[in-house]
Amino acid sequence: MVSQAEPDGCTAPHAYLARAGHTLEGDGGCIADARHQALAFLDRARTEYDLPVSARARDLTRLVVSELVTNARKYAPGPVLMELRVTARAVEVVVWDSDPTVPAPQASGPDRIGQHGLEIVRAVTEGLFVEQEPVGKRITARIALSDASSDTARR
Structure with a gap:
């Protein structure tokens, strides 16, 4: 189930080592641009803060x-x-949009096509938080930076 967020969804603002905001226009390339921005942000976190x-x-x-x-x-x-x-141990991806409807997992079934995104995000993150805003909603997903079961941490 998607958790309703405590005041800001995750971590106290003073605990963040770095933050970056991006406005994504509605063109076809904004999803690829968002992925690129996220990877560049992680690269900076690794090099500037020596994070694993x-x-x-x-x-x-x-x-x-x-x-x-x-x-x-x-x-x-x-x-x-x-x-x-x-933070020192996790990255948070926060996405805001103008629709106030809180997403809900769909019932599973053999005829269901698509609409698995929320289930996927929930399965691969440490936490998923949804906050309704005066206009729209904000979804925050937290992902651990290091993988204790993996020796592939990049330094």
Whole structure:
């Protein structure tokens, strides 16, 4: 189930080492641009703060960004805002859109095609939080930077 967020969805603002915000226009390239921005942000976190950003964290971040931005573009009119935040142990992907409807997992079934994005994001993240805003909603997904079961952490 999607958790309703405590005040800001995740971590206290002072705990963030870095933050970056992006406005994603509705053109066809905004999803690819969002993925590119997220990977560049993780690269900066790794080099500027010497954080252990694993290959798995990079892949999951790219997947989460793709799913959340795709859903925002598909179901909400207007712009999409993405914020990336990093702590010593996790990256948070925050996506805001103008639709106030809180997404809900769909019932599974053999005839169901598509609409698995929320399930995917929930399965690969440490936390998924949804906040209704005065206009729209904000979804925050938290992904661990290091993978204890993997020796592939990039330094």
